[in-house]
Amino acid sequence: MTLTVQCDYLGWLRCPQCGHELDPAADGQTCACAGCGMMIPVQNGIPRFVSAEHLASFGLQWNKYEVAHDDEDRATFEAKTGAAPGELGGLRVLDAGCGGGRYSKVAAEGGANVCGADHTTAVDKAARLCAHLPSACFVQADLKHLPLKPASFDFVFSIGVMHHDVSTRAVFDAVAKMVKPGGRYAVWLYRRNQWWQERLNDALRRRTTKMSPQRLERYCRFGAWLGGLPLVNKTLNKVVNFSSHPNWENRVCDTFDWFAPQYQHHHTESELLGWFHEAGFDDLRVLPPEKTGRLYRWSYDHNLLIGSGVNMVGTRCR
Ligand SMILES: C[S@@+](CC[C@H](N)C(=O)[O-])C[C@H]1O[C@@H](n2cnc3c(N)ncnc32)[C@H](O)[C@@H]1O
Numbered sequence: 001m002t003l004t005v006q007c008d009y010l011g012w013l014r015c016p017q018c019g020h021e022l023d024p025a026a027d028g029q030t031c032a033c034a035g036c037g038m039m040i041p042v043q044n045g046i047p048r049f050v051s052a053e054h055l056a057s058f059g060l061q062w063n064k065y066e067v068a069h070d071d072e073d074r075a076t077f078e079a080k081t082g083a084a085p086g087e088l089g090g091l092r093v094l095d096a097g098c099g100g101g102r103y104s105k106v107a108a109e110g111g112a113n114v115c116g117a118d119h120t121t122a123v124d125k126a127a128r129l130c131a132h133l134p135s136a137c138f139v140q141a142d143l144k145h146l147p148l149k150p151a152s153f154d155f156v157f158s159i160g161v162m163h164h165d166v167s168t169r170a171v172f173d174a175v176a177k178m179v180k181p182g183g184r185y186a187v188w189l190y191r192r193n194q195w196w197q198e199r200l201n202d203a204l205r206r207r208t209t210k211m212s213p214q215r216l217e218r219y220c221r222f223g224a225w226l227g228g229l230p231l232v233n234k235t236l237n238k239v240v241n242f243s244s245h246p247n248w249e250n251r252v253c254d255t256f257d258w259f260a261p262q263y264q265h266h267h268t269e270s271e272l273l274g275w276f277h278e279a280g281f282d283d284l285r286v287l288p289p290e291k292t293g294r295l296y297r298w299s300y301d302h303n304l305l306i307g308s309g310v311n312m313v314g315t316r317c318r
């Protein structure tokens with residue numbers, strides 16, 4: 001049977017059990033580890049090391065909604081990684097938690113060799129979005145046990161991902177190991193808001209995370225409608241999070257993205273800074289938010305913007 005793996009993975013794949021190099025060009029259905037014999041299923045050309053579990057809502061959301069917009073995604077990529085896509089030409093890049101692949105696409109279009117990893121079937125959407133880019137490949141895997149060669153990436157980025165695990169820090173540390181000495185690591189996490197916002201959000205999410213996706217989506221459509229109302233979307237969403245993106249489908253998707261996942265931890269800048277230091281990174285830069293304006297900046301600095309981030313990039317020094 002002919003193999004349909006979408007790219008050659010450039011020798012990146014490693015067995016999660018024994019660390020032996022994996023050759024995906026086995027039989028098209030599985031890839032077998034020559035070291036320990038572990039069999040890894042390959043579906044739609046993508047090796048599958050895990051299934052979704054607590055992150056299943058992301059598989060649903062990314063496969064359902066069309067939310068990629070080239071110009072916006074390029075601008076967001078640049079703001080949240082501190083790198084212009086054009087700077088990445090020829091580099092090995094890891095998109096840790098690629099979701100539907102919008103930022104893998106930006107990096108691959110900039111000339112990078114990109115591997116996107118995600119726990120869920122979102123990788124199917126990512127592969128479709130990047131079907132025209134032979135330098136983008138995907139794996140369905142847990143970021144804490146990546147089936148990839150450690151210290152082999154020039155640039156690793158993770159946008160809005162790690163706070164959805166039981167332990168954000170465990171994911172941060174595991175992904176940090178993928179960065180080459182001298183390579184860069186950019187991470188964006190949810191910012192901790194004021195105590196009253198955190199309390200209200202926790203209370204709401206305790207309910208929404210138990211809803212069926214169909215029921216939750218009905219609420220998200222209502223949120224998306226509110227998010228389209230001028231004024232309402234600049235005031236009420238400081239209390240309850242709903243998206244005010246100009247596009248309807250993005251608003252529904254963003255709101256679902258907030259209320260569906262089982263885990264959603266919020267972090268501070270000093271916390272993230274400490275993690276970078278302890279993982280052996282220096283040359284640390286706090287990246288400013290994408291949006292500008294005095295009122296926005298004031299609210300951001302006072303941790304009043306729900307859904308905003310803490311965002312940093314550093315260089316691996318050891
Ligand atoms: C909010 S989405 C962001 C996707 C993408 N970075 C973007 O901004 O479009 C978070 C993604 O991280 C993935 N994710 C979270 N924890 C993960 C883990 N431990 N291993 C692999 N993927 C994970 C989820 O499956 C989900 O697709």
Ligand SMILES: [Zn+2]
Nearest residue numbers: 015018033036
């Ligand atoms: Zn093995």
